[in-house]
Amino acid sequence: MMTTKTTAHPGQTGVGEPSPTMHDDRRKFERLNLTEHAVAVDENGLQLGRVAQASGGGMLIYANSAQILAELPKGRRMRIHIVEPASGTTTMMDVEVLYVHDAYVGMGFVTLPA
Numbered sequence: 384m385m386t387t388k389t390t391a392h393p394g395q396t397g398v399g400e401p402s403p404t405m406h407d408d409r410r411k412f413e414r415l416n417l418t419e420h421a422v423a424v425d426e427n428g429l430q431l432g433r434v435a436q437a438s439g440g441g442m443l444i445y446a447n448s449a450q451i452l453a454e455l456p457k458g459r460r461m462r463i464h465i466v467e468p469a470s471g472t473t474t475m476m477d478v479e480v481l482y483v484h485d486a487y488v489g490m491g492f493v494t495l496p497a
Contacts, residue, residue, distance in 0.1 A: 424464045431455070432488075434465055441481065441491035455480050455488050460495055 423431040478490040
């Protein structure tokens with residue numbers, strides 16, 4: 384009878400399942416460097432809030448008010464501009480609201496139809 388030894392990698396049990404006690408902190412996309420003054424602005428010029436934790440997959444926006452949070456329900460797709468006031472740089476992006484939690488909104492980058 385032949386036996387096979389299975390070696391678990393960090394974060395896994397010996398059967399290929401993630402270990403419930405270990406957390407894999409690798410990201411699909413590296414975070415982008417933005418200043419703390421970067422803000423998201425909608426197509427009408429309304430400042431949505433401060434941009435934080437932006438990466439190649441999406442970003443987090445700390446909303447300026449409860450009214451703005453109410454206008455950004457999960458699933459909403461829109462075009463926004465990321466403005467860096469210090470450098471005067473503006474970047475347009477198409478996004479979808481992925482989640483709303485307390486005072487912030489998680490948005491993923493998407494392609495909107497023309």
